[in-house]
Amino acid sequence: MNTNNLTQTKFIVLVSLFFVLFYNYTFFTNTLTVYPLEYKNSGFLLSLSVILTTFIILLLTLVSSKWTTKPIVIILFLISSLSSYFMNTYHIIIDANMITNIMQTNIDESMDLLTVKQFLYFFIFGILPAFWVYKSDINYRSFKSEIISKIKVIVIALIIIASCLFVFSKHYTSFFREHKSLRYATNPTYWIYSIGKYIDMTLHSGKVIVKPIGLDAKIVTKPDEPKKLVIMVVGEALRADHFSLNGYKRETNPKLSKKDIINFSNTYSCGTSTAVSVPCMFSIFGKDNYSYKKGISNENVLDILRHSQEVSILWRDNNSDSKGVALRVEYENYRTAEKNTICDKNECRDEGMLVGLDDYIAQQKNKNILIILHQMGNHGPSYYKRYPKDFEKFTPICKTNQLENCTQEEISNAYDNAILYTDYFLAKVIDFLKKYDSRYKSAIIYMSDHGESLGENGIYLHGLPYFMAPDAQIHVGFLMWFGNKMKEEIDTEKIEKNSSLKYTHNNLFHTLLGIFNVQVKVYEKEMDITTP
Numbered sequence: 001m002n003t004n005n006l007t008q009t010k011f012i013v014l015v016s017l018f019f020v021l022f023y024n025y026t027f028f029t030n031t032l033t034v035y036p037l038e039y040k041n042s043g044f045l046l047s048l049s050v051i052l053t054t055f056i057i058l059l060l061t062l063v064s065s066k067w068t069t070k071p072i073v074i075i076l077f078l079i080s081s082l083s084s085y086f087m088n089t090y091h092i093i094i095d096a097n098m099i100t101n102i103m104q105t106n107i108d109e110s111m112d113l114l115t116v117k118q119f120l121y122f123f124i125f126g127i128l129p130a131f132w133v134y135k136s137d138i139n140y141r142s143f144k145s146e147i148i149s150k151i152k153v154i155v156i157a158l159i160i161i162a163s164c165l166f167v168f169s170k171h172y173t174s175f176f177r178e179h180k181s182l183r184y185a186t187n188p189t190y191w192i193y194s195i196g197k198y199i200d201m202t203l204h205s206g207k208v209i210v211k212p213i214g215l216d217a218k219i220v221t222k223p224d225e226p227k228k229l230v231i232m233v234v235g236e237a238l239r240a241d242h243f244s245l246n247g248y249k250r251e252t253n254p255k256l257s258k259k260d261i262i263n264f265s266n267t268y269s270c271g272t273s274t275a276v277s278v279p280c281m282f283s284i285f286g287k288d289n290y291s292y293k294k295g296i297s298n299e300n301v302l303d304i305l306r307h308s309q310e311v312s313i314l315w316r317d318n319n320s321d322s323k324g325v326a327l328r329v330e331y332e333n334y335r336t337a338e339k340n341t342i343c344d345k346n347e348c349r350d351e352g353m354l355v356g357l358d359d360y361i362a363q364q365k366n367k368n369i370l371i372i373l374h375q376m377g378n379h380g381p382s383y384y385k386r387y388p389k390d391f392e393k394f395t396p397i398c399k400t401n402q403l404e405n406c407t408q409e410e411i412s413n414a415y416d417n418a419i420l421y422t423d424y425f426l427a428k429v430i431d432f433l434k435k436y437d438s439r440y441k442s443a444i445i446y447m448s449d450h451g452e453s454l455g456e457n458g459i460y461l462h463g464l465p466y467f468m469a470p471d472a473q474i475h476v477g478f479l480m481w482f483g484n485k486m487k488e489e490i491d492t493e494k495i496e497k498n499s500s501l502k503y504t505h506n507n508l509f510h511t512l513l514g515i516f517n518v519q520v521k522v523y524e525k526e527m528d529i530t531t532p
Helices: 008-022 025-034 039-063 069-090 097-104 107-113 116-135 143-168 171-179 180-185 188-200 274-281 292-297 301-307 350-354 358-365 409-435 492-497 506-515
Strands: 228-236 261-263 311-317 329-335 368-374 439-447 479-481
Touching: 008 069, 008 116, 008 143, 008 301, 025 039, 025 180, 025 350, 039 069, 039 143, 039 171, 039 188, 097 274, 097 311, 097 439, 143 171, 143 292, 171 180, 180 188, 228 409, 261 492, 274 292, 274 329, 301 311, 301 368, 301 506, 350 368, 350 409, 358 368, 409 439, 409 479, 439 506
Parallel strands: 228 368, 228 439, 311 329, 311 368
Antiparallel strands: 261 479, 439 479
């Protein structure tokens, strides 16, 4: 392409056309499923392309100048190439929550996502176009001429957009009202909007002042009553329909099925990602009222237990981190061999978090104890790394992080093998607690943060906006186990009877308070699963 004597306006038009033609495959594919390529839709589909191109021209015109045009376009090409890769490959939506996930992803998780295909996307659709921009010879006119040109472009762009909306108003009414999820795949416009939204909810929050809650908390028990010892296991990406406890065709829970556990088959998550679900499940707000700002500016249920001054709390993490939940309690990182003694060439294992807990419990004299174990669990896309070789029961497996190159059976096999390891780990946690059954009222709570898509309808991993997420991403694994002394206090028969009722992450906050007999104003008995 001849790049000599390009005016800034022509340059912006070429770039905008390039974005629409080469970075919006997912958008147009999704749109064609709703508005098939038929004669009655042809004009609307053409106008949609025109509006998207014109809108990008409008945005670039507003920020263009002799000093900003090239740097901005280069950055847009580089980021859009990666955005395009993840949307085309995994059907991921780059919204504000996904930006939050990206910002909180550690280096190990990032490396787990790297593929040859991703590099090719970045090189072909990122590096090469960016190099073209860098080498382009843009003919910048005088300041006055550029301003006049900008005004003309803006006016023409607005007229074109308005005309398309008017002529095809019937189509656009359904497009914006009934199919708003379609525009979430526009590239680069939607990820730009998402970054703006992320900045608004984080950087513009000002100094974070954490509001205390539950300062009136006190534990009501008899003086001679045994203390409580509770282990809460926060699961990772475990969807309920792959639990054989819930009727799944494969035996993925061979050990738990032999334990005296209560399985809750109808439980739904707060969000579709760890960054949302983990802080939400420990917060007072629940799914409908939770937001990132509320999460970082209000204490959670661990703080209320801490305020009682009668509960020792330890958070051990074999995942990314606690997402802010454990900022004010004792926290230990078990992702490396420095702490975790059970590691192999792939990663450190969840069962390593149990090592040394006996010493911790022995140090907590005359205290109730809550231990949170945050699993690596079924973290994708490299499910084959999530379990030791001994647990590779279902074969053949997907041995790559490029899930699109595997069959759905291979992906499910690797994913189910990871569940087998979680089954083993949870059974081991139960056996660990049984040792303390004569001294403590003991219990285990297992709850996964979100589910996972395994290629159904071409969707992989998790993180879709909640309203459009498939059941696989929000229907999660959840179970409880109670020791003999705890059963003297809690009516497990009634809990078992109600185990098929619909529960959500919202119940965890009040259930933890109820298990520890915390008397506090914010406690809602009807939300406590242990008091049915």
